[in-house]
Amino acid sequence: MTDDAQPIDFAGQSVIVTGGGAGIGRAYALAFAERGAKVVVNDLDGPGRARAEEVVDAIRAAGGEAITSLHSVATRAGGDAIVADALAAYGRIDALINNAGVLLDDAFEDLTDTDIDAMIAIHLKGAFHLAQPVFRVMKTAGYGRIVFTGSSSGMFGHAWHAAYGAAKTGLLGLSNVVALEGSPFGILSNVVMPNAMTALAGNIKQGFRDNADFMASVERVDFTTLLPALRPEYTAPLVVYLASRACRSSHSVYSQAGNRYARVIVGEAQGWLSSLDAPPSPEEIARHWAEVEDISTLHLPLTNYDELGISIAANRERLAQ
Ligand SMILES: NC(=O)c1ccc[n+]([C@@H]2O[C@H](COP(=O)([O-])OP(=O)(O)OC[C@H]3O[C@@H](n4cnc5c(N)ncnc54)[C@H](O)[C@@H]3O)[C@@H](O)[C@H]2O)c1
Structure with missing residues (x-):
């Protein structure tokens, strides 16, 4: 099958992208709109408002359809409100991209309950807050695609990312079960592990540098080789495919590590x-x-x-x- 033979399109479909105002989520929103999706660009009210509006303006200027939905994924009410906005605007939800997130990093022994709760609320509970109401909609429709955003920080490990990595890897369990429960209803669920130089990646604290064992793995990497591909534009095609009608895979994890796309397994x-x-x-x-x-x-x-x-x-x- 060539790209030309089977173009991937979202005509008539609606997609929610959480954290769609910046970084990887922004690239997703633009890519979905380019392929005909009606896009719900979620981000935080306040700091994310202008960013989400800029994305929606860009989509509309290119002839696409999009709305902002400015609620935090970290609360049940926020999740419900995003889903309500999507249904009010477009009457359907074909794909949900759980992408919103922040990175809070510190030495394991110094993480406070506030830090841990914040990571669980945004990444793990945030995904429940969206996926549960969306699942109900998809179940009724008999079709749906859900993508959760994991991270190699937890899947493989990154010093100083204990709370972030734990919350991210919790999403693996969530996605596996959603995949099993969604299967009879045409709902596919997968996890994506992106790698892109964004505001989030730029804010990684460097306190782990006195950990010689971990630093050995950092120093083995020649970032300059990969830099051209460590961009959200390299993550978006993978997620666009996973969220499309063309995708048949479920219950899986896929990594975008620069310009390399690969399934990640638990064996x-x-x-x-x-x-x-x-x-x-x-x-x-x-x-x-x-x-x-x-x-x-x-x-x-x-x-x-x-x-x-x-x-x-x-x-x-x-x-x-
Ligand atoms: N950048 C990477 O290399 C990388 C690697 C692994 C995983 N991730 C994950 O990918 C996702 C996107 O990250 P990014 O690098 O684009 O970050 P980013 O900081 O560039 O963008 C994240 C967006 O999410 C929004 N957001 C944060 N909290 C929110 C909330 N509670 N409700 C709604 N929106 C919220 C922010 O305002 C921001 O616009 C995150 O889940 C992140 O953990 C990123």
């Missing part, structure tokens, strides 16, 4: 089987640690039951020997 090793007659001792576990850790065979369970099925198959195989 499970084949592992070591203890006896079924009695639990193993910790020493036995230690003796078989290499087998526990051996990832030369990887399974990709998509439900709890898939995971138990791996154990059942391994036991059957052993009994058959």
Whole structure:
């Protein structure tokens, strides 16, 4: 299939982009509008108002349709109000891009309850606040695409990002379950992990610099090679595809790391089987640690039951020997 053979378009569709006034969300909003979507550009009232209005003006100037919706995703009332604005303006919601966010970073031991609560409220609960009412709309329509925004800060790890990374990786669990519950109703759910030089990325505190172990991984990276692609315009095509009718994938995580687009997996090793007659001792576990850790065979369970099925198959195989 070539780009020309199957153009991706959103004619007649409406898309909500949270945090659409700046950075990656801005690029999403413009890209969706360019492909015919009616776009709900959400951002915070106050600091985000002018930014969201600028995006809507740009879309309208190019002949597209868009409205602002200026409520915080961090509250239930804010989420409900964004969804109500979308329905009042366009009567439907075909795709939801949960993108709004801020980064609050500090040494793990110094994070306060206020810091932790803020990260959970914006990233994790914020996604619930939008996705729950949107899910109800999509379920009735029998169609929908939901994209959550994770981060390599949690998925892989970034020193000083404990609260941010935990909230972001919570979205993986959320998306997996939304994908399972949405599947009978044509609702697909995925997580995207972007990498772009935005205001958020520029505000990363550098306090982790005295952590020599972590700095070794930072210093291995030659940013100059990737800089041309560390831009929101490189994230947008991935999310436009995931939010489109053309996309059939669900229950997955996709990374945009510069100009490289890749699926990210949570896999499970084949592992070591203890006896079924009695639990193993910790020493036995230690003796078989290499087998526990051996990832030369990887399974990709998509439900709890898939995971138990791996154990059942391994036991059957052993009994058959
Ligand atoms: N930039 C990166 O490299 C990177 C990497 C991983 C994940 N992310 C995630 O991508 C998303 C977009 O980040 P960005 O880099 O474009 O940041 P950004 O700071 O450029 O833009 C974020 C936008 O979200 C808005 N926002 C913040 N809190 C909000 C709230 N409570 N309600 C509504 N809007 C709110 C801000 O006003 C801003 O306009 C975030 O979720 C971020 O955590 C970014």
